[in-house]
Amino acid sequence: MAFPQHRPRRLRASEPIRRLVRETHLNPEHFILPLFVCPGEGVRKEISSMPGSAQLSIDNLVGEVEECKKLGIGGVILFGIPKEKDEFASGAYAADGITQCAVRALKREVPGILVITDVCNCEYTSHGHCGWVENGDVHNDRTLEWLARTAVSHADAGADIVAPSDMMDGRVDAIRSALDRAGHTAIPILSYAAKYASVFYGPFRDAAESAPQFGDRRTYQMDPANAREALLEISLDLEEGADMIMVKPAMPYLDVIREARNQFDVPVGAYQVSGEFSMIMAAAQNGWLELDRTIIESLTSIRRAGADFTLTYFAKQAARLLA
Numbered sequence: 279m280a281f282p283q284h285r286p287r288r289l290r291a292s293e294p295i296r297r298l299v300r301e302t303h304l305n306p307e308h309f310i311l312p313l314f315v316c317p318g319e320g321v322r323k324e325i326s327s328m329p330g331s332a333q334l335s336i337d338n339l340v341g342e343v344e345e346c347k348k349l350g351i352g353g354v355i356l357f358g359i360p361k362e363k364d365e366f367a368s369g370a371y372a373a374d375g376i377t378q379c380a381v382r383a384l385k386r387e388v389p390g391i392l393v394i395t396d397v398c399n400c401e402y403t404s405h406g407h408c409g410w411v412e413n414g415d416v417h418n419d420r421t422l423e424w425l426a427r428t429a430v431s432h433a434d435a436g437a438d439i440v441a442p443s444d445m446m447d448g449r450v451d452a453i454r455s456a457l458d459r460a461g462h463t464a465i466p467i468l469s470y471a472a473k474y475a476s477v478f479y480g481p482f483r484d485a486a487e488s489a490p491q492f493g494d495r496r497t498y499q500m501d502p503a504n505a506r507e508a509l510l511e512i513s514l515d516l517e518e519g520a521d522m523i524m525v526k527p528a529m530p531y532l533d534v535i536r537e538a539r540n541q542f543d544v545p546v547g548a549y550q551v552s553g554e555f556s557m558i559m560a561a562a563q564n565g566w567l568e569l570d571r572t573i574i575e576s577l578t579s580i581r582r583a584g585a586d587f588t589l590t591y592f593a594k595q596a597a598r599l600l601a
């Protein structure tokens with residue numbers, strides 16, 4: 279037999295051939311840019327651990343989102359940083375809270391852009407936990423009331439999708455019922471169904487000023503060692519009425535994304551979180567990794583694993599690279 283019958287290199291010989299047989303494609307429509315919105319005017323407060331990201335006041339947020347729209351990015355997800363925090367996370371569900379005001383402004387000023395809101399309490403509580411704290415731990419069922427109120431207030435303000443990230447049991451059901459009661463039957467829920475207690479959220483907690491003041495989030499977020507449990511979490515959220523689910527973080531959990539894709543016929547999102555972003559930026563700033571190629575390869579890996587859409591702080595850079 280002649281030396282190799284099979285030469286896979288034939289299909290790698292030139293860019294046109296590689297392009298023809300490429301299995302995975304990135305598209306800016308599948309990126310969602312997370313944005314941090316804060317009170318004030320003309321504010322652009324750089325986040326030192328996330329180079330290039332900043333807390334933006336609403337006026338600057340509008341400009342940023344206009345740019346996203348021009349780049350063809352799929353949407354934005356908003357995180358609010360309130361003027362004041364308290365034990366009751368009042369700012370999370372206030373009709374004139376920072377996120378609610380930001381949503382109204384975006385709906386008015388940047389029509390047509392998809393606006394998702396993160397539904398959680400940790401940016402709004404004085405102690406930085408994701409709900410009502412009793413005996414040193416987050417009280418599940420009392421927290422559900424806040425989440426439901428928050429989701430309804432976001433929908434009232436005009437949010438297109440609400441995305442609960444708190445990991446309380448039963449939150450999707452609580453939010454779905456409250457939205458329906460308020461007449462928001464058409465607002466979808468994107469649940470952060472498989473959200474791990476991850477060290478990779480570190481830079482985000484600087485950005486959102488939401489680090490827990492005591493303890494950690496391991497009694498509500500998932501153990502990084504568990505994959506089967508993620509499938510249970512997803513199936514429960516779907517039973518409760520989630521329209522789409524998310525896996526978070528992304529790159530350290532590609533196996534979970536793949537399993538979710540294989541087992542559930544709903545859109546699967548993935549969140550390339552702050553730590554994943556900062557790691558890449560730090561390596562690039564040191565000259566250890568080539569930034570553009572790292573952005574594209576990391577996002578390709580997440581899509582190849584099965585994500586339909588990806589929340590990423592690289593959304594704008596990636597969209598420009600793909601243009």
Ligand code: PBG
Nearest residue numbers: 398400443478479482551552553
């Ligand atoms: C809120 C929330 C967090 C992130 C998204 N929503 C932080 C956390 O759970 O501590 C992390 C996002 C990121 O790291 O980019 N609960």
